[in-house]
Amino acid sequence: MAPSLHPSIDNGIKKGDANFAGGKLYCHCPSNKVEVTLGSNVLHNHACGCSKCWKPKSALFSVVGVIPTDKLSVTANEQKLHIIDESAAIQRNACRECGVHLFGRIVVDHPFKGLDFVHTELSDKSGWQEPQFAAFVSSIIEQGFPPDQIDGVRSKFKSVGLESYDVLSPPLMDAIATHTAQKNKAKL
Ligand SMILES: N[C@@H](CCC(=O)N[C@@H](CSCO)C(=O)NCC(=O)O)C(=O)O
Ligand SMILES: [Zn+2]
Numbered sequence: 001m002a003p004s005l006h007p008s009i010d011n012g013i014k015k016g017d018a019n020f021a022g023g024k025l026y027c028h029c030p031s032n033k034v035e036v037t038l039g040s041n042v043l044h045n046h047a048c049g050c051s052k053c054w055k056p057k058s059a060l061f062s063v064v065g066v067i068p069t070d071k072l073s074v075t076a077n078e079q080k081l082h083i084i085d086e087s088a089a090i091q092r093n094a095c096r097e098c099g100v101h102l103f104g105r106i107v108v109d110h111p112f113k114g115l116d117f118v119h120t121e122l123s124d125k126s127g128w129q130e131p132q133f134a135a136f137v138s139s140i141i142e143q144g145f146p147p148d149q150i151d152g153v154r155s156k157f158k159s160v161g162l163e164s165y166d167v168l169s170p171p172l173m174d175a176i177a178t179h180t181a182q183k184n185k186a187k188l
């Protein structure tokens with residue numbers, strides 16, 4: 001059986017709703033769930049193969065999108081959250097009990113500062129923006145995926161309409177490079 005890329009990708013992608021207004025995310029604890037309320041849809045939703053993003057059980061990829069920080073609030077059981085790695089650019093706030101990542105916040109100078117990274121599969125609503133592309137695909141090899149099977153992964157993404165990249169998509173990489181160029185100019 002082919003390995004699961006992600007449950008929301010394996011059987012084809014369901015398009016989101018352009019007028020979707022947001023909803024709540026819940027961790028996987030059976031009770032006293034951490035609850036996060038999002039006041040809008042997400043942007044730049046994508047599959048991510050990196051080793052740091054939270055993936056559901058047995059999936060090779062995470063699906064992660066961004067939302068402005070001021071549209072996100074923790075509305076229940078915040079005391080269960082802890083930051084996985086304080087030194088990472090994206091500070092991933094996870095539930096201490098079930099391990100699910102509720103949101104990742106950028107606190108350092110970064111082109112995406114002001115945006116939080118979230119996993120819309122933690123919501124019980126549909127209408128969230130669908131994944132737009134696959135990022136950090138080769139990173140799954142770093143985590144042990146057989147390199148001779150990576151073409152199959154890229155083909156599977158293609159068959160559901162997603163381009164594969166080994167970093168982020170070109171428009172997002174351009175935004176990061178523009179930010180770096182501006183910082184470099186400021187130093188001259
Ligand atoms: N090969 C590494 C790549 C990790 C990486 O750079 N991840 C990206 C994308 S995360 C969501 O798109 C990133 O920006 N990371 C910053 C951070 O995690 O703080 C690996 O697989 O670990
Ligand atoms: Zn939990």
Ligand SMILES: [Zn+2]
Pocket residue numbers: 048049050051052053062136
């Ligand atoms: Zn990632």
